[in-house]
Amino acid sequence: EVQLVESGGGLVQPGGSLRLSCAASGFIFSNYAMSWVRQAPGKGLEWVSTLSSSGTIYYADSVKGRFSISRDNSKNTLYLQMNSLGAEDTALYYCAKVEYYYDSTGFNGRAFDYWGQGTLVTVSS
Amino acid sequence: DIQLTQSPSFLSASIGDRVTITCRASQGISTYLAWYQQKPGKAPKLLIYSASTLQSGVPSRFSGSGSGTEFSLTISSLQPEDFATYYCQQLNSYPRLYTFGQGTKLEIK
Numbered sequence: 001e002v003q004l005v006e007s008g009g010g011l012v013q014p015g016g017s018l019r020l021s022c023a024a025s026g027f028i029f030s031n032y033a034m035s036w037v038r039q040a041p042g043k044g045l046e047w048v049s050t051l052s053s054s055g056t057i058y059y060a061d062s063v064k065g066r067f068s069i070s071r072d073n074s075k076n077t078l079y080l081q082m083n084s085l086g087a088e089d090t091a092l093y094y095c096a097k098v099e100y101y102y103d104s105t106g107f108n109g110r111a112f113d114y115w116g117q118g119t120l121v122t123v124s125s
Numbered sequence: 126d127i128q129l130t131q132s133p134s135f136l137s138a139s140i141g142d143r144v145t146i147t148c149r150a151s152q153g154i155s156t157y158l159a160w161y162q163q164k165p166g167k168a169p170k171l172l173i174y175s176a177s178t179l180q181s182g183v184p185s186r187f188s189g190s191g192s193g194t195e196f197s198l199t200i201s202s203l204q205p206e207d208f209a210t211y212y213c214q215q216l217n218s219y220p221r222l223y224t225f226g227q228g229t230k231l232e233i234k
Contacts, residue, residue, distance in 0.1 A: 035223070037169075044228040045161075045169065045212050050221070058221040061126070094168055101175055109175035110216045111159040112223075115168035 002026040002114045004095050009119030016085050020119055022078040022095030030073040033098035035112060036080050038091035038121075046091070049080065050098065062088075085123045092118040127151050127215050131226035137234040142203045146229045148196040148213035157217045160189055160198045163228075164209045172211075173198065208233050 008020040022034070036048040049069040050058045057069055068081040078095050096112035128151040138144050148158065156176035161169040171180045173189035176196055186201040200207055213226040 037225075044210075045163075045214075045225040047214070047223040047225060050223060058223075060222060099174075101178070109157050109159075109178075111171055111174035111180075112161075112169075112214070113171050113174075113180065115170075117168055 002097065004097065004114055004116035006093060006095050006116045006119035009093065009121045011122045011124060012085055013125050014086055014123055016123070017081070017083045018085065018121060020080040020082065020093055020095075020121070022080075022116055024076045024078065024095075024097070027097065029071075029076040033100075033110075034071060034078045035096045035098055036069065036078075037094045037096055037112070037115075038089075039094070039118075040088075040091040043091075048093070051078070082121070085121075087123050090121060090123045092120050094118045126220065126222055127154060127217060127224060129213055129215055129224055129226035131211075131213060131229050134227065134229060136229055136231045138203055138231065139234045140203055140205060144200050144203060144231065146198045146211055146213075146231075148191075148198070148226050150194045150196070150215055153193045154215045154217040156192045157215060158189075158191070158196050159214045159216060160187075161212045161214065162207075162209045163212065169212065203231075205233075207231065 003025045005023045033052040035050040051069045066084045070079045095116045097114040099113040101108045130149045132147045158176045160173040163169040177189045210228045210230045
């Protein structure tokens with residue numbers, strides 16, 4: 001059974017830093033791209049970042065230069081280092097596993113097929 | 126960047142109704158679109174990927190269609206457990222920015 005468990009959230013002052021972790025189990029972690037998605041209170045989903053199995057990294061413009069995604073395949077863990085935090089970063093942060101799909105013609109798409117329950121980050125003085 | 130616009134943002138319907146939610150992309154994304162369902166206090170759940178393929182375990186009353194810039198999610202006969210918020214997400218290869226639509230909240234009439 002696939003499980004994703006986020007941790008590391010909490011209350012942080014504006015301008016501060018925080019590192020989130022996502023412990024994965026139930027699949028071969030090193031073979032999959034992983035992502036972070038956040039949801040501000042009462043708002044919609046916002047994609048934050050994706051790290052491919054080969055190490056390619058993608059960030060949303062809203063976090064580029066402030067957030068850093070990484071992974072430790074030996075620990076089956078995904079990380080999100082968040083710096084220069086502002087009130088706009090207050091949200092529930094989810095990690096998600098990225099599945100790639102193929103058919104008889106080849107690559108057919110991708111989707112976030114498993115999600116953790118999230119860890120809450122609150123930026124406030 | 127590719128923007129996704131869902132319509133409607135709110136939808137009120139009754140048990141047994143057939144409902145359709147639309148997702149429009151600002152540029153063509155082939156069929157690289159997924160749909161998710163989110164209930165209050167819960168993580169999103171994948172319903173459909175590649176625009177029209179049902180995720181394993183998802184009831185067949187859910188279906189997706191579309192390609193390019195116009196997509197839709199249809200629930201053929203609403204059940205009590207379907208009242209939730211639905212999001213589309215584009216997963217195009219370029220640019221690799223996996224944006225979500227703003228969501229559609231489906232409520233009981």
